[in-house]
Amino acid sequence: MKMDIKVLVVDDSAVIRKVFTEQLSRQKGIVVIGTAPDPYVARDKIVKLKPDVITLDIEMPRMDGITFLKKLMKYFPLPVIIVSSLSAKGSKIALEALSLGALEVISKPSAAYSVGDMSIQLAEKIRAVSKAKMMPLPAERTGDKPEGIVTSKALSTTTNKIIAIGASTGGTEAIKKVLTRLPANTPGIVLVQHMPAHFTTSFAGRLNDLCQMNVVEAKNGDTVTNGKVLIAPGNFHMIFKRSGARYYVEIKTGPLVQYQRPAVDILFRSVARYAGANALGIILTGMGKDGAAGMLEMKNAGAVTIAQDEKSCVVFGMPKEAIALGAVDHVHDINSIAQKAASLLEKI
CATH class of the missing domain: 3.40.50.180 (Methylesterase CheB, C-terminal domain)
Known part of the structure; x- marks a missing residue:
């Protein structure tokens, strides 16, 4: 029997936590097993609930999403979808998160993205990352260095x-x-x-x-x-x-x-x-x-x-x-x- 994909929503916005929970509950094969307003609560719920996928805000109190992501990928790598605003700052940080092991990024509902479109895309991203091959973050990262250039x-x-x-x-x-x-x-x-x-x-x-x-x-x-x-x-x-x-x-x-x-x-x-x-x-x-x-x-x-x-x-x-x-x-x-x-x- 195929099991539902268990999702933990981590976001300091109560509105976003509510919207994601409601929208994802309508998607076949996906269940929100919990929410967390910050990484400290998220850490305890990850240990207790063992989610398959995490949606993670990158701008949160007490510990920012990037710091939490680094710790998560080092000690307990899980498929992570970054949730970000459409701001230039949010986009830049989201890209950093992708380089650190996050697998997808999605924008919060806005004028550019309706709740309906967002929920469909989020569900697809959850299904995608749930099947991903996860590896622990290396202790030492070499950073973004150009590879050897091919010749022709x-x-x-x-x-x-x-x-x-x-x-x-x-x-x-x-x-x-x-x-x-x-x-x-x-x-x-x-x-x-x-x-x-x-x-x-x-x-x-x-x-x-x-x-x-x-x-x-x-x-x-x-x-x-x-x-x-x-x-x-x-x-x-x-x-x-x-x-x-x-x-x-x-x-x-x-x-x-x-x-x-x-x-x-x-x-x-x-x-x-x-x-x-x-x-x-x-x-x-x-x-x-x-x-x-x-x-x-x-x-x-x-x-x-x-x-x-x-x-x-x-x-x-x-x-x-x-x-x-x-x-x-x-x-x-x-x-x-x-x-x-x-x-x-x-x-x-």
């Missing part, structure tokens, strides 16, 4: 090739491992990471500081060019287009696709239509099916495709679905995907 003669002569990347749970760190290995003359990259509005701004800024390529949050009409990475803004779909010899993106709102906005499928399908055999598709760690059907369309249009392997995925969901559909040409460990992409671009 073909990259310097590429003018009309593009790379499309999709990721979800665990994707922020997986994307970092791929992009920090790519040289400045890599073909233009269009990228969807499931992430709320405003958080993608901080995510792009963090990657831009680490990468040889120029990494930005995409704006409507941005041109896709060599040496540039365009990240879909949170809460908006990104569509790849072509006008003559120019590749560009459109940023649009719209319904959730596979419970997501932005959706990888939306991006991949547009890449299949407008880039065809000039594209390379990469699907990384994440739960669900988003990106699988779109990647199959890319492959059928002549694109070459890569999926992250099960061993190196935090959640082997999206890559597994793409592989099952027959949409994947190559399966690789996250640390070898950048080099494989460079070598494949020589043949496109």
Whole structure:
């Protein structure tokens, strides 16, 4: 018999604790076993109730969420979803939390995110992280250091090739491992990471500081060019287009696709239509099916495709679905995907 996923809600806001408890109680297979107003109460409830997943506010009294997260990942690693405001400060701290072992981030209900949309996405994130492979936080962290840069003669002569990347749970760190290995003359990259509005701004800024390529949050009409990475803004779909010899993106709102906005499928399908055999598709760690059907369309249009392997995925969901559909040409460990992409671009 399949057991319900047990969730502990940690937030200093009584309103948020109430909203999360009410909304999650309506979701099949999820049960809120308790709430806590601060990390000290949370610590005792973790020991007593043994939750499968924790939702964690990052701005709390007595002990902030980051300090608590570090202790939790060192001594009692559990799947954690960070709950944050849409402020620039909140986004930056949330990204730090992801680098410290948290698996997902979600925004508190706001003008940008209705309670209904938030509850659907939160439930999906809970289901995703409940299946994640958790490892204790290393005692010594080396920090964000660029990886060895791959080399390819073909990259310097590429003018009309593009790379499309999709990721979800665990994707922020997986994307970092791929992009920090790519040289400045890599073909233009269009990228969807499931992430709320405003958080993608901080995510792009963090990657831009680490990468040889120029990494930005995409704006409507941005041109896709060599040496540039365009990240879909949170809460908006990104569509790849072509006008003559120019590749560009459109940023649009719209319904959730596979419970997501932005959706990888939306991006991949547009890449299949407008880039065809000039594209390379990469699907990384994440739960669900988003990106699988779109990647199959890319492959059928002549694109070459890569999926992250099960061993190196935090959640082997999206890559597994793409592989099952027959949409994947190559399966690789996250640390070898950048080099494989460079070598494949020589043949496109």
